[in-house]
Amino acid sequence: MTLDAGDGTQGTGAPAPVLHPGDPRRVGGVRLLGRLGEGGMGVVFLGRAESGRLVAVKVIRADYARDSRFRARFAAEAAAARRVARFCTAQVLDAGQDGDLAYLVTEFIEGPTLTAALSQDGPMRGSTLESLAIGIAAALNGIHAAGVVHRDLKPSNVLLSRVGPKVIDFGIARALDALEGLTESGDIVGTPAYMAPEQFRGTATTATDIFSWGAVITFAATGRPPFRTGTPYELMNRVLSEPPDLGGLEGPLRGLVAGALDKDPDRRPTARALLLALVGDTADPIDATSRILSTQWTPPPVAATRLDVAPTRLDDGAAAGPLRGQGRSGARMTPTLQELRRSWQRRRPDVADRAPARRSWQRVLVPAVAVVLAVAAVVLWGSLRDRTDDRGTPGGDASASASAGPGASAPGGPSASGPVGSVPPSTGSGTVGAAAPIAIGVRVPQRGAISLGVGEVRRYRLHLDAERKVYVTGDVCSDLVPWRLSYPDGRPIGSNTLGCRQSGPYALPAGDYDLFVGGPGVDGKYALTIVDR
Incomplete structure (x- = not known):
């Protein structure tokens, strides 16, 4: 459950969440208290279960939930996610269908996202950074042990709780693959700055999550992703053909991150090997992780305050319309291939001018760059359409026909x-x-x-x-x-x-x-x- 809807702004200490007009009041037996955020797949609500426990409830976008194939894949992925050990993860408590709504319930993690924490406090150092690296590696170890691949590990999917980092939203993005219209048009699931090279070619394995781990740790240590920022086209070009910028990382952690960011997935360590390298060769790396986090983890200041949970309130300040298909995080992207392949051909340098070391990448870069150029087009198109939407008349105009x-x-x-x-x-x-x-x-x-x-x-x-x-x-x-x-x-x-x-x-x-x-x-x-x- 990403609580910041992809933009890293939602953290503890925020005002009491409120419901918008049109929001459901109960889902799957959970009373909804207010919105925590909105992302590409749906809206995340703060809820209170019948037991009185606070939970996070993701209500899936209606256009996904109506598709029978998506519902079947979503149910299977949610069932797999429920098998993941809760250590360093947000436990999946329930998932199902409530009328026309598909939903996922997880434990509510009180704490900011890694994105929000760095925005407020700057890059991490020393034992806190090492604890973050260990905690995320431990989470991936548990996720992979349950047969799940995260596919979209990024700073906004890491929450910083009082007891350590917690990885959220694992495995659920794969349910998008059930929609043939997405996969046939070259759909990719991920966020370009944290995606592995093979993801741009439509492949995601446990090694893909390891690459994303390296990118997230680089961001935590330096305040920027290892391939910097830019357009999706620029990011993909760097991920595929340029070395990562690890300036700011030092010592053994730098070597582990460099290995995780290897462009060949077969040369990256497994999550267990990565965890053992971080905590030492031990028979019980989870116990070692627990001891390290209990003594070295320092939660960010914003995690030390509690969320102001008020009774359910309705926000009448703005009308709530249908969810947009593209969250600001870009967690789901549906690229166009045909037109933008021609755009890539116009952009690419002359092959004869390239160094021999780069020629091998061209064999994968040419077809793959078309995908990311399409991503850029979709992002631009969504931006232009959003501007157009803002000029629309309010709903219910009786004079219109x-x-x-x-x-x-x-x-x-x-x-x-x-x-x-x-x-x-x-x-x-x-x-x-x-x-x-x-x-x-x-x-x-x-x-x-x-x-x-x-x-x-x-x-x-x-x-x-x-x-x-x-x-x-x-x-x-x-x-x-x-x-x-x-x-x-x-x-x-x-x-x-x-x-x-x-x-x-x-x-x-x-x-x-x-x-x-x-x-x-x-x-x-x-x-x-x-x-x-």
Whole structure:
């Protein structure tokens, strides 16, 4: 459970959490007290179990929770996470489905994230840094022993409690792999500054977590990741082809971090070997870890104050809309490959000018860089869309109306190099014909589903009489059919796959818009609804 929603601002001593309009009041028998944060997969709430114990409850985004494959994978990963020994981790207490909500309950860890602590107190030194390294290594040892791979270890997933560091959110990100529409488009799970080289190629193993351990310890010691900061493209290039910057790390810990950051996963130590190197060769490294933390761990000052837990309160200061798909942490990214591979080819230096030592990396860098360029495009697109959203009118504007407009074909058609899930003009058995009218709130078709042949594309025209924030909702769970929403001149607005998920909001001024469903090499069935709420 990441309590800072990825930005490292939530820590103990914060004001009493409050619930937003539309937030659930109870989930899985837990009474919710208020929001602790929001991330890429959902919202984290502070809750009180029936026993009176404070817990953290992550409520998964509705568009994930509606997908049967995600629910099945999520249940399996949560069950595996519950087998992880609670030493240096946040214990997973419960997981399940409550109506349309999927949720995960963990013990509530009182303390700031590593991100927040460094922001307030600066880099760690001496025994505190060594204790942090030992505690995270011990957590990974337990996580891996349970057959779980974290996949997204980063500073905001490490909480600094009074008794030592606690690793959170382990293993759950893997449930995203159940969504074929994500994995087929090159989805990667992670945060670029802390990702291992193989993660950019879609592979994650226990060795991947060891690389992330080295990156996190470097951040704790220096205040910056080992490959510095920058765009996802820049970070990936450095991770794949440049040595880490370990300035500020000294002694044996520096050597261990350097080994953990080896670009070859086969040469990295296991979590147990890493822990033994830190605490000494002992028959019981967990007992040794416990003794070291009890004598050497110094919690940050902010961890010495208690969270001000007030009775459940409702924050009426702002309307709560649907969750956005991209948290500020970037924990989930859905890259575009086709268009941005060409962008990489325009950017890359001449091969003849490269040193021989770098040529071997090009064989993996060329296909992989396209992934991260796509990440940058998605981040930029999300930023621009967020700005557009901020200009949207408040929900419930009774003066606004929407209706189906004329079905005339618009010029320009969809761009062949659009964002994720974009639908180029069909090259298969079907063609893009005249646009059929589509209205807000009306299911298309009214009953059943529409069958698409391979490569067939259906085109719809949406007319808005006033500015609206709209969502695209899929009503068929069995197939993930791509869609793309654009202006009549072909400029993209948003895209994804349908299935049982909702995308948006898209803040649209009055006017006409084209919605394309289907694409080359794709067939299946779909039904959809454009909603405004």
